[in-house]
Each structure stands twice: as C-alpha cells, then as structure tokens.
Amino acid sequence: MRAKRIQDGLRGMSDLADIPDESNGRVFISHASGDRALADQLVSALEELRVPCWVAPRDVIPGEEYPVALAKAIDECEVFLILFSTAADSSTQVSNEIERAASRSKPILLVRIDETDPGSNSRTGFFLTRHHWFDATKGNFEDHLPTIASAARQAVERHRSLQTGPSAEERSDDHLGEKASRKTPSAHRSIGVEIGATKVRACVLDLEISDDSALHDIPMYFEALEGTINARTIIKQVEKLVAKVMEEHFKDTMPVGLGVAAPGQIDMRAGTLKFGPNLFHARNIPFKTSLSSSFPGVPVRVDNEVRCHTRCELHFGVGNDFDSFACISVGTGVGSGMVIDRQVYFGHNFCAGEIGHMKIASSGSPCSCGQIGCLESFIKAQAIVDRAVAKGVEWETRGLKTLLTDLEGDLTPEAIVAAIEEGDDAAQEIANDAAIYFGLGIANYLNLFNPAAVVISGGVMSGFFFPMIDQITDTVQRNALAEVNNTPIVQSGHPIDGIVIGAALLFHPDDVWPV
Numbered sequence: 001m002r003a004k005r006i007q008d009g010l011r012g013m014s015d016l017a018d019i020p021d022e023s024n025g026r027v028f029i030s031h032a033s034g035d036r037a038l039a040d041q042l043v044s045a046l047e048e049l050r051v052p053c054w055v056a057p058r059d060v061i062p063g064e065e066y067p068v069a070l071a072k073a074i075d076e077c078e079v080f081l082i083l084f085s086t087a088a089d090s091s092t093q094v095s096n097e098i099e100r101a102a103s104r105s106k107p108i109l110l111v112r113i114d115e116t117d118p119g120s121n122s123r124t125g126f127f128l129t130r131h132h133w134f135d136a137t138k139g140n141f142e143d144h145l146p147t148i149a150s151a152a153r154q155a156v157e158r159h160r161s162l163q164t165g166p167s168a169e170e171r172s173d174d175h176l177g178e179k180a181s182r183k184t185p186s187a188h189r190s191i192g193v194e195i196g197a198t199k200v201r202a203c204v205l206d207l208e209i210s211d212d213s214a215l216h217d218i219p220m221y222f223e224a225l226e227g228t229i230n231a232r233t234i235i236k237q238v239e240k241l242v243a244k245v246m247e248e249h250f251k252d253t254m255p256v257g258l259g260v261a262a263p264g265q266i267d268m269r270a271g272t273l274k275f276g277p278n279l280f281h282a283r284n285i286p287f288k289t290s291l292s293s294s295f296p297g298v299p300v301r302v303d304n305e306v307r308c309h310t311r312c313e314l315h316f317g318v319g320n321d322f323d324s325f326a327c328i329s330v331g332t333g334v335g336s337g338m339v340i341d342r343q344v345y346f347g348h349n350f351c352a353g354e355i356g357h358m359k360i361a362s363s364g365s366p367c368s369c370g371q372i373g374c375l376e377s378f379i380k381a382q383a384i385v386d387r388a389v390a391k392g393v394e395w396e397t398r399g400l401k402t403l404l405t406d407l408e409g410d411l412t413p414e415a416i417v418a419a420i421e422e423g424d425d426a427a428q429e430i431a432n433d434a435a436i437y438f439g440l441g442i443a444n445y446l447n448l449f450n451p452a453a454v455v456i457s458g459g460v461m462s463g464f465f466f467p468m469i470d471q472i473t474d475t476v477q478r479n480a481l482a483e484v485n486n487t488p489i490v491q492s493g494h495p496i497d498g499i500v501i502g503a504a505l506l507f508h509p510d511d512v513w514p515v
C-alpha cells in the first residue's frame, strides 16, 4: 500500500534518467537514530526516483569507523537532507553532520517532522534557517514523500550542473543582481574585515599603495558585537558593516575582493572558520558561503587573523627589510604567521604557525585547545592576569607591598604594565616569568624555521614588549642554537590595524593564494 502511494505520487517522473552513483551516494540522509523508520521511507522514495542515497547505518562498510564514514559520505554527497526533529536537534552527531555539510557548502534540504524550531539551536540554527525546508508535520508523512523526493532530485541536478560549469568565482558572477552587473570591478581596491571577540572592523585598501604613511588615511569602520554572540550574530554584523562600506565606497565599482580575518583554524577552500577557541569556541562558521550570497559578484577569501597581520608586515612592515620572517601575536590567544621568500606559508592543511599550542611544559592549566603545556596557556592575556592575582596574594602573605593587590578586581595586562612603570617589583616578576616562557617558544621557532627576523604583535605585547624584551632575548640566547640566537626580535609597527589591513591584502596581486 505504502509503495503504491509513493509510486502514484511519483508517476510521470519515471522516465527520468538515472543519476550515476559514482561515489557513496548523491543525497546524504541525516537523521537521529529514533527517526530511522522515517529515514528508511524517505530513502525508498528517493531511490524510486533513481536518486541514490547514503544513509547510516545501511551504507557504513563493516569495520569502517562510524564518524569517519559519515564525514567522508557528506564530503562526497551533492545534497544534504536532514529529517529534523527534537531528537535530531539534541543529537551531537547530527549537529556535527550539519556543520560539516554547511562548511562544505552543500545544499541543505530540511524536512521538519515535529514542532521543533530549526532556528532555535544556537549551534546549528543559522545553517538550517538559511536553507530550504519542508513541513511534514501535518498529515501522513508518506503523503509528503513525492514532493520531498522531487525537490531532492532537482537539488542534485542543480548542484551537478554547477559542479561541471564555471569556477566558484565565475558562478558567483552568474548570480549578479542587475544593479551589481552594471558595476565594473575596481582593479586595485579591496575590503578587509577583522572578526574580533567583541567587535568587527572593516577597511578599504588601495592595493597599489606601498608607502606605510598612506595607511593612516584609509577608511576604517567598527561594529560592536552585542547580546548573544554566535555564528548568526557575527555574520549579520559583518554583513551590516560590509553593506555600509559598499554603499559608501563602491557605488559605481566593485571591490577586487572581500578578505576576512578570523581567529582560529581556517578551511581556506570552504572559506570557513573551522574552530575558534577564543571566539566562543565557534565551529564551522561559513563566512565565504554567507558573504558570497549577500554580496554577489564579490570574491571572498578567509584566513587566520595572525597570518593576515603577517601579510600586513610583509607589505608595510618588516617585509621592507626581510624576505623571510615570523610574526608572533600574543593577545587573547597566541598565534603566528611565517613568510618564506616573500610568500605566506600556510601548511598542508592551512594550520601552519600554531605556536600557541607548541608544548613547552608537561603541566600547567588546561589550554583553550583542551591540552596541557601549550605556550598559550602561560603567556596569553588571561594567564598573565591570573598569575598576577596569585603573585599579589603571595606577596601580601609575606608582608610585602605590591600594587598588584591594590588593583585586585581591576587587574588587566595594561594595569600590570602601569605597575611595572611605577617600579613595582612583583609586577616586573610577572613580566619576567612570562618572558621566559615566550623566549623558550621563540627559541624553538628559530631552531625549526631560521627566519631572518621575528616581529611581535598582539594586544598583550603592545604594552609588555619593553618590560619583557630583555628577558626574552636572554632566554633566546641561552636556548636557541648559536647560528640563530641573534635573530632580531622587533615590535610590530601596526599594533592596531595590522589584522584588518592584512585581511584586505588577501587580494594583493603579488601574493599567491593557495586554493
């Protein structure tokens, strides 16, 4: 009876050609284990329509690791279809599947099978509300199958024609609105965007300028992040800011591109922030997909924030003197960028330069990455403040006076630097301790990469550079190989705007973009 109803619903579509099943399947069916019976019905309906499906557990090869099999299948599928229910909404496995599909820019079809709101989940709602969805909560589920199966088939065909058509950037041009298509591209002006934990910034940069002094006059914009900060609010604020920049600077032309600097590990192919431990532990924010759809015709590139700062140093800083150098940033987190022969080095998986997670101890507080002994857990802003609080208590119990206890409650890196400037010995000890750890990290870096110079940037080091540099230099000289231990260590000349300018430089004509 069920099969007959589906066949009736699909009648007239039976002359459709088969969609070749070249990989694991064309439509990935995501579902919570409790919704398996409905998932099986959906698979039957789709396969009646000659649309091959991949569904677990049916298609997991015996012996294959479950999460690996699911991830591989999502990457190979052309459309991601989710049966959305209360059970699916609360399943970590289903959340991971949604995020992976979104980060791979897969079309997402959502079939709602109970009253749960697809937009209410702070982790995945953003991806789901931006995609097509069907309400299968009313009536018999089987009655909805022909519509869903037909839509899935169309989505597969549409996606396949795009895959064999023009490149991604050319596709973006295909979608130009009428207003945008009348604009001519600007060959040399780009937009840079910096994603911070509390605000987003943007700038417009003329890529033909080479004089540092011209940077003082470039247009800068800010937007505070307010309320609940999640993928949805961040993307909304970025879109708002870029819309303002476009309105004011690109009325009659198009920017050569829009560069985004984000804190954390980046999938540069997908243009996604894969993991931002210092940005509400964000996972898989699809900056490129979202911004490309909001600003059709504008190419979008996304990179790690410290690598963007490194790019600013390459074009407007130490790059004037050195063809190979390292840029290390210490702030909320710790990261680095590496320039080799005037090109930024990305690494096999775009994760090069994570000096913050270089292991320099076998104990200590847990790092934001979840491990122990990372350099970041000893020298990031919060680590320095925590040690200053403990140092204040220690001095007080020994009957010694220090400004650190007077400041308790308002202790910030800036306040500790101010105490050092007042001649406070306890505060200077905090700087010396952090400088030893930082010096060890730099010594390891020099031994491994042998850069011609190291440039130091980031919020913490703009104040701590001078209080720390003697101890850093001493530690480096005692721990790095003799051939590299005199490498110049200099302060960044762009402590405030280096990241956002570097984001705009993602479109510099002299730089190779790796994807």
Ligand SMILES: [Zn+2]
Binding pocket: 356, 357, 367, 368, 369, 370, 371, 374, 376
């Ligand atoms: Zn770590």
